Amino acid sequence: xxxYTTDELLTILMARxxxxxxxxxxxxxxxxxxxxxxxxxVTHAPDAIFHYLMGNTFVWEARQVSLLWLELGAASRxxxxxxxxxxxxxxxxxxxxxxxxxxxxAQIDQFGNTNNTVIGDWHKPKVRLPGAAGIPxxxxxxxxxxxxxxxxxxxxxxxxxxKLFFRxxxxxxxxxxxxxxxxxxxxxxxxxxxxxAYLDFDPKEHRMRIKTVHxxxxxxxxxxxxxxxxxxxxxxxxxxxxxxxEVRILREKVDPLGIRKLxxxxxxxxxxLLEEIIRKEYSRVDRMPPRL
Amino acid sequence: xKDKIMSLKEAIELYVEDGDLIGIGGLSFWRKAxxxxxxxxxxxxxxxxxxxxxxxxxxxxxxxAGCLDRIRTSFxxxxxxxxxxxxxxAVGAGQIKVFEETEATIxxxxxxxxxxxxxxxxxxxxxxxILKVRDDIKEFNCPLTGDKLVACPPIQVDVAIIHxxxxxxxxxxxxxxxxxxxxxxxxxxxxxxxxxxxxVETEDIIHFQGKGQIPMQKVDAVVKVPFGAHPTSCFPxxxxxxxxxxxxxxxxQTADGFKEYEKExxxxxxxxxxxxxxxxxxxxxxxxx
Numbered sequence: 001x002x003x004y005t006t007d008e009l010l011t012i013l014m015a016r017x018x019x020x021x022x023x024x025x026x027x028x029x030x031x032x033x034x035x036x037x038x039x040x041x042v043t044h045a046p047d048a049i050f051h052y053l054m055g056n057t058f059v060w061e062a063r064q065v066s067l068l069w070l071e072l073g074a075a076s077r078x079x080x081x082x083x084x085x086x087x088x089x090x091x092x093x094x095x096x097x098x099x100x101x102x103x104x105x106a107q108i109d110q111f112g113n114t115n116n117t118v119i120g121d122w123h124k125p126k127v128r129l130p131g132a133a134g135i136p137x138x139x140x141x142x143x144x145x146x147x148x149x150x151x152x153x154x155x156x157x158x159x160x161x162x163k164l165f166f167r168x169x170x171x172x173x174x175x176x177x178x179x180x181x182x183x184x185x186x187x188x189x190x191x192x193x194x195x196x197a198y199l200d201f202d203p204k205e206h207r208m209r210i211k212t213v214h215x216x217x218x219x220x221x222x223x224x225x226x227x228x229x230x231x232x233x234x235x236x237x238x239x240x241x242x243x244x245x246e247v248r249i250l251r252e253k254v255d256p257l258g259i260r261k262l263x264x265x266x267x268x269x270x271x272x273l274l275e276e277i278i279r280k281e282y283s284r285v286d287r288m289p290p291r292l
Numbered sequence: 293x294k295d296k297i298m299s300l301k302e303a304i305e306l307y308v309e310d311g312d313l314i315g316i317g318g319l320s321f322w323r324k325a326x327x328x329x330x331x332x333x334x335x336x337x338x339x340x341x342x343x344x345x346x347x348x349x350x351x352x353x354x355x356x357a358g359c360l361d362r363i364r365t366s367f368x369x370x371x372x373x374x375x376x377x378x379x380x381x382a383v384g385a386g387q388i389k390v391f392e393e394t395e396a397t398i399x400x401x402x403x404x405x406x407x408x409x410x411x412x413x414x415x416x417x418x419x420x421x422i423l424k425v426r427d428d429i430k431e432f433n434c435p436l437t438g439d440k441l442v443a444c445p446p447i448q449v450d451v452a453i454i455h456x457x458x459x460x461x462x463x464x465x466x467x468x469x470x471x472x473x474x475x476x477x478x479x480x481x482x483x484x485x486x487x488x489x490x491x492v493e494t495e496d497i498i499h500f501q502g503k504g505q506i507p508m509q510k511v512d513a514v515v516k517v518p519f520g521a522h523p524t525s526c527f528p529x530x531x532x533x534x535x536x537x538x539x540x541x542x543x544x545q546t547a548d549g550f551k552e553y554e555k556e557x558x559x560x561x562x563x564x565x566x567x568x569x570x571x572x573x574x575x576x577x578x579x580x581x
Contacts, residue, residue: 029371075469083471085399128383130369134395137416170419183418183440278534
């Protein structure tokens with residue numbers, strides 16, 4: 001079996017979700033998502049188009065993932081410069097333009113409702129998080145379903161509905177009624193990719209279930225790290241592991257500096273990697289990230 | 293022709309009043325009007341509000357310095373470097389009022405100003421808790437179809453502060469890279485201050501990519517401040533200063549720590565002194581594209 005790390009597994013599983021006709025929305029400070037889209041673009045989805053929120057731009061070409069010089073690729077090689085108003089309107093989940101976007105929730109419940117706003121009471125939060133950006137606007141609208149990822153699958157993130165501090169992203173609400181009853185025209189959350197499993201939602205009960213478990217992980221382990229009872233898909237099986245080619249292209253071409261790892265690592269290890277990336281990027285003579 | 297070119301000190305004295313809602317352009321680490329923000333802090337403006345599509349170090353410094361009493365952003369943070377430290381502390385302590393915004397509530401809030409409308413409708417936010425913490429955003433039924441929609445109120449900015457690479461003496465501002473909501477902020481605000489890397493002739497603006505996205509008829513002051521977005525970026529000249537961002541976060545671990553930062557980097561006699569303090573030519577060459 002091919003050796004791979006957690007960040008590589010997540011990136012590769014997310015890359016596999018991209019189709020050749022997608023507009024791939026790259027948010028701010030989400031290098032796993034950017035790496036996944038870039039990997040998809042240089043492998044199975046050559047016609048997919050980057051949309052950088054960072055630049056409000058559409059870009060055809062793929063360049064190496066960068067922490068410090070990303071604006072060069074996003075702004076000077078774009079085919080269109082937007083203002084955000086246009087951008088918000090044009091990129092609302094669309095039935096004709098197939099946009100793909102991944103949200104990373106700070107909390108998620110069994111119905112796929114998410115919180116990126118506060119830990120604790122909104123009026124006097126224990127931790128004020130950055131905010132949910134466009135998630136409250138878009139989460140109820142995706143006709144192809146919402147895509148979610150969680151790099152650290154634990155009970156702090158996967159919480160029962162009553163422990164969700166703030167609903168900033170709407171999933172299946174309380175699971176009892178069709179979404180159209182609430183005025184929501186989207187299909188609700190489609191899946192959650194984590195470091196332990198691929199989770200989707202039971203089509204009748206609208207509750208989260210285990211669809212596949214990653215190699216080396218047990219169903220019990222996934223359940224133990226989840227704050228509510230997970231259903232099990234009737235065809236529950238093991239996740240198809242990353243291939244040697246996927247891992248190699250990701251490591252060598254797409255993100256050789258390992259910027260994606262900043263979403264997974266913590267503490268001293270993360271601080272050291274961050275410092276190493278910064279030094280390497282500032283010491284480059286040619287600032288433009290290499291074209292792939 | 294009215295002379296719009298002036299010093300940063302004059303521009304902030306003339307156009308920023310206590311209590312104003314300031315619209316700061318840019319996005320988190322990118323093309324933020326930081327030099328203007330430091331001048332606002334030096335002039336000890338009070339009870340300001342900030343509206344930013346995505347907020348970053350400007351709003352955070354203003355909070356740390358006690359200049360803000362309210363904030364309106366869809367997201368505010370230090371990207372992969374962490375949370376906005378002063379913001380997190382002040383909101384946790386209930387020291388500033390948060391208007392929980394989203395991308396669309398800000399984009400539509402500004403559009404409603406152009407259209408002189410009391411609200412613009414949005415097919416979003418339904419079943420989210422945003423509606424519980426914003427009593428000025430309301431659900432309603434569409435008069436034509438009966439669909440459930442949400443009404444987003446206008447956002448009237450008092451003074452927009454936008455940093456751009458190029459501006460002319462008439463007040464045309466050219467943004468070479470991402471525009472974000474900067475043009476809407478400038479065009480809907482009651483007053484607009486443009487800070488720029490270079491002053492050029494109008495002839496040059498005509499030939500630049502994107503031309504004058506910030507229009508002269510809406511601009512009150514033009515201030516030349518090279519590296520006036522440091523430690524954030526200004527495309528196409530320089531990227532953000534990651535080392536200084538980390539230093540800032542380190543200083544801001546406590547409220548007293550921010551005061552130290554303020555003494556060292558904000559309470560300076562001139563922009564030249566600031567650029568010397570941050571490391572001078574060596575640091576400048578490090579971030580140049």
